[in-house]
Amino acid sequence: KQEVTQIPAALSVPEGENLVLNCSFTDSAIYNLQWFRQDPGKGLTSLLLIQSSQREQTSGRLNASLDKSSGRSTLYIAASQPGDSATYLCAVRPRRGSTLGRLYFGRGTQLTVWP
């Protein structure tokens, strides 16, 4: 069974810092990996989707990389802002298993950016 781990569980940084969130997964047989943002009491907002054949994806100040062979992904946030404060979740879509399209989630990294 796929296990997804996110480190750190919580992170508090001053505004303007560049930061890295880590995600690791146990089974490298994946179709893709998706990063989400979740604000308190809200649903998930998709940030980036990286296919297994890709090494990275960028959207604005966000850059996500994928090293499938080592089972790792990182989400890089440049010039962090207080509005970036949220919980960030990564999820993988495995090739193995019977449930087409299901995702396996990590527990998330709770990010606080203070002014």
Added chain:
Amino acid sequence: DGGITQSPKYLFRKEGQNVTLSCEQNLNHDAMYWYRQDPGQGLRLIYYSQIVNDFQKGDIAEGYSVSREKKESFPLTVTSAQKNPTAFYLCASGDGLIYNEQFFGPGTRLTVL
């Protein structure tokens, strides 16, 4: 606006009562999913449906039931058999193609009184 709607936003259930959570999507997606989120835990899959009139159990289906009579609707019933139903419930959909994104609704918070 295209998207996924869930209702109600908050739901309170008495012991022994069944309740139904609504999930509707207008994205024309074939696949729909129900996840449960508990504090400090990752999302766990309850049920999923890849096509109308078909659905399968996920990792924690006990005490839950679903139906998929229409493409755009995938309601979840939390039965009295669910021992610990207090949680945040999230509905998601995707077009069924394994390379594409999955999108989520705003969630329903269920509390047992």
